[in-house]
Amino acid sequence: MNKYPVLEIFGPTIQGEGMVVGRKTMFVRTAGCDYSCAWCDSAFTWDGSAKEEIERLTAEEIINRLINTGGNQFDHVTISGGNPALLKNLDELIAPLHEKGIEVALETQGSRWQDWFPEIDDLTISPKPPSSKMTTNWDVLDDIIQRLRTAGRIDNTSLKVVIFNESDLSYAEKVHQRYSDIPFFLQVGNDDLEENESNTLASHLLHQYEWLIDKVVESSKLNRVRVLPQVHALVWGNKRGV
Numbered sequence: 210m211n212k213y214p215v216l217e218i219f220g221p222t223i224q225g226e227g228m229v230v231g232r233k234t235m236f237v238r239t240a241g242c243d244y245s246c247a248w249c250d251s252a253f254t255w256d257g258s259a260k261e262e263i264e265r266l267t268a269e270e271i272i273n274r275l276i277n278t279g280g281n282q283f284d285h286v287t288i289s290g291g292n293p294a295l296l297k298n299l300d301e302l303i304a305p306l307h308e309k310g311i312e313v314a315l316e317t318q319g320s321r322w323q324d325w326f327p328e329i330d331d332l333t334i335s336p337k338p339p340s341s342k343m344t345t346n347w348d349v350l351d352d353i354i355q356r357l358r359t360a361g362r363i364d365n366t367s368l369k370v371v372i373f374n375e376s377d378l379s380y381a382e383k384v385h386q387r388y389s390d391i392p393f394f395l396q397v398g399n400d401d402l403e404e405n406e407s408n409t410l411a412s413h414l415l416h417q418y419e420w421l422i423d424k425v426v427e428s429s430k431l432n433r434v435r436v437l438p439q440v441h442a443l444v445w446g447n448k449r450g451v
């Protein structure tokens with residue numbers, strides 16, 4: 210049996226971001242990332258600070274943990290990280306969830322393809338803008354989108370770009386123009402990961418949201434798009450496991 214490095218299993222909560230925002234869901238957060246974004250809100254998955262908390266679990270153990278935690282109060286599981294696309298054979302987790310009538314979503318940055326991507330019900334690809342300090346490999350991203358097209362999975366796919374500044378907006382325009390038929394989400398960047406007063410953070414993020422809305426309204430290249438905050442950050446602030 211394959212084992213997967215898992216840092217958190219939590220929920221039910223709501224999906225706070227993107228294409229299925231508001232959907233009641235459980236989360237499985239895997240450890241390890243091939244990126245190190247300057248503003249990563251889940252840096253504990255890759256910076257070594259939580260390495261003692263990483264558990265190596267089989268698919269069966271993950272499902273048992275999901276059921277022990279969420280009971281029968283869920284029918285949707287979101288796999289995030291870190292980058293879950295570093296893991297081969299995740300189909301061993303996805304197929305038994307589907308057999309139980311549970312839908313599966315994935316959060317990944319579009320830096321790696323895995324053959325199980327076509328099994329995902331809600332696939333969010335979140336390429337990283339300049340503020341992250343990461344560079345997009347456009348050949349890899351093109352290849353991922355092309356494979357999803359070939360597999361007939363574009364209806365299950367969305368693109369989500371986090372925005373902190375004007376250069377990020379130009380990057381977002383480029384991504385949207387390149388893959389113009391794919392549902393496109395702009396997401397407010399949380400630039401205050403140290404704030405532990407959730408009301409203070411929420412009012413700051415709402416101002417950032419207003420700024421982002423204004424910018425998107427102004428742009429002639431960002432028309433068929435959706436602009437969203439991270440709803441969980443507005444409700445629970447920087448708390449982990451929500």
Ligand SMILES: C[S@@+](CC[C@H](N)C(=O)[O-])C[C@H]1O[C@@H](n2cnc3c(N)ncnc32)[C@H](O)[C@@H]1O
Pocket residue numbers: 242248249250251289290291292293316317318334335369371396397398399400439
């Ligand atoms: C923590 S990542 C894990 C999945 C994958 N590594 C990725 O980046 O897509 C989940 C989502 O959170 C977003 N995110 C990370 N840090 C953020 C921040 N400070 N503000 C807003 N969104 C952030 C990422 O862009 C991504 O869309």
Ligand SMILES: Nc1nc2[nH]cc(C(=O)O)c2c(=O)[nH]1
Pocket residue numbers: 222223224225226236251289290316441451
């Ligand atoms: N509620 C909630 N929604 C989320 N959407 C994406 C998340 C992530 O960290 O991948 C996340 C998260 O951590 N919590």
Ligand code: SF4
Pocket residue numbers: 242243244245246249250251252254290291292318
């Ligand atoms: S790709 Fe995702 S998990 Fe990895 S560093 Fe960037 S935001 Fe964090």
Ligand SMILES: [Mg+2]
Pocket residue numbers: 250251
């Ligand atoms: Mg998060």
